[in-house]
Amino acid sequence: MSRPSHDAAEPQMIFEADDVAVHFGGVKAVDGLSFGLPEGKIVGILGPNGSGKSTLVGAITRHVPLTRGTLRFLGKDYGNDRAHLVPHRGIARTFQTVRLLEERTVLENVLLGTDSLSGGGRAERRLAHERAQVAMQRTGCEHLAKERPDELSYGNRRRVEIARAIAMEPKLLLVDEPTAGMGRAEKEEVSALMMSLRAEGLTQLIVEHDVQMMVDTCDILLAMNFGKLIVEGEPRDVVRNPAVQEAYLGKQAVNHA
Numbered sequence: 001m002s003r004p005s006h007d008a009a010e011p012q013m014i015f016e017a018d019d020v021a022v023h024f025g026g027v028k029a030v031d032g033l034s035f036g037l038p039e040g041k042i043v044g045i046l047g048p049n050g051s052g053k054s055t056l057v058g059a060i061t062r063h064v065p066l067t068r069g070t071l072r073f074l075g076k077d078y079g080n081d082r083a084h085l086v087p088h089r090g091i092a093r094t095f096q097t098v099r100l101l102e103e104r105t106v107l108e109n110v111l112l113g114t115d116s117l118s119g120g121g122r123a124e125r126r127l128a129h130e131r132a133q134v135a136m137q138r139t140g141c142e143h144l145a146k147e148r149p150d151e152l153s154y155g156n157r158r159r160v161e162i163a164r165a166i167a168m169e170p171k172l173l174l175v176d177e178p179t180a181g182m183g184r185a186e187k188e189e190v191s192a193l194m195m196s197l198r199a200e201g202l203t204q205l206i207v208e209h210d211v212q213m214m215v216d217t218c219d220i221l222l223a224m225n226f227g228k229l230i231v232e233g234e235p236r237d238v239v240r241n242p243a244v245q246e247a248y249l250g251k252q253a254v255n256h257a
Helices: 054-058 085-087 106-117 123-140 153-168 182-200 211-217 233-241 242-256
Strands: 013-024 028-040 042-046 068-073 092-093 172-178 203-207 219-223 228-233
Touching: 013 054, 013 203, 028 054, 028 203, 028 219, 028 228, 042 182, 042 211, 042 233, 054 172, 085 092, 092 153, 092 182, 106 123, 106 153, 106 203, 123 153, 123 182, 153 172, 153 182, 182 203, 211 233, 219 233, 219 242, 228 233, 228 242, 233 242
Parallel strands: 042 203, 042 219, 092 172, 172 203
Antiparallel strands: 013 028, 013 068, 219 228
């Protein structure tokens, strides 16, 4: 897989976190992170289990309360929003564990991403179906529309979950461990999907353990440990950073990347 190219122009920050912290009693799951997400780029977060990655995603989507700090999306502070309001701002997410309704078809699952249109009339329902069809086309699962999730491979289940998220027509997509449990071929398919969405201009934040997938896919990597940001930058530079090697990867993984 080829590395994504960088644009010559400096992109604007679509999202910014300033001194964000999430503490659970004495546990500092996220401890004073500040970073930005450039518009139209794929940013990845690396870190071992317990480093605070998923907690950070939960904080960004307001499922986890902040202890302190500021969250800005498109220049507006939304840190006091309730979780159900965040998708209306243009932020969608997938979860670490695939969450699909097994008794519903793929199309019905993807339609859940158009929930804001579900209470409308005929025109709104038609628009919802159009958005769902476009989302399935963008993620390569339109041929699965009549299937049920329990009939699909794990990789296709992930595609359906991503389709449901982008049916919301987000400006920022957060993807939590999209290739967990996959073989290399499926991981490459997911990576190609992420890059195709990037080519369409969709900003993405990816949490993932697979170092090679992140190096191949992301424009920028952030490395976390114990709730803190160790380093950020170009993916190959980040994985070669001595602090990152010591914290997560080991020499063998870094040399492979």
